[in-house]
Amino acid sequence: MLIDHRTYTVRAGALRKQLALYEKHGLVHQKRHFGEPLAWLVSETGDVNSYVHIWVYEDAEDRNRKRAALFKDPEWLKYIEMNAEAGYLLKQESKLMSPAAFAPIKR
Numbered sequence: 001m002l003i004d005h006r007t008y009t010v011r012a013g014a015l016r017k018q019l020a021l022y023e024k025h026g027l028v029h030q031k032r033h034f035g036e037p038l039a040w041l042v043s044e045t046g047d048v049n050s051y052v053h054i055w056v057y058e059d060a061e062d063r064n065r066k067r068a069a070l071f072k073d074p075e076w077l078k079y080i081e082m083n084a085e086a087g088y089l090l091k092q093e094s095k096l097m098s099p100a101a102f103a104p105i106k107r
Contacts, residue, residue, distance in 0.1 A: 001105060002057040003038070005095040009050045014088040015042070019051065021086055026079040033070040038105065049090075056107065060096075 010018045019042070031037075038054040057063040070076050083089065099105050 001099055002059050002063055003097040003099065003105070004055045004057065004063060005052065005097055006054070007050055007052050007093045007095075008089060009047060009091040010088045011090055012049055015049055015051070017086070018088040021083060021088070022079075025082055026076070029073055029076040029079060030070065033066050033073065033076075038107070056105065063096075 008018075034055050034057075038056050039052070040054075041052045043050045043052075055063075057066065
């Protein structure tokens, strides 16, 4: 199992706008290719201008295959363009992780 843990940081005051843009124009396309996320989280402490989403893949090949299909999806590409034009995002950090043997993720 491969976990893709992504943290996004947005401009101060832009979090609600970013989430609304993604929910309306991006989420459905990502779910079509990746399935349901393990988690979609909004910070309440620390950097409150950030959010995290976590996707689960069988392995690196599964992740690569799904991401390649996503980036061929014209609707996803429209969302990417809208997202860039909106200019809310400041930073993205991705971590690929595997669960420890003693703490498997049950889905």
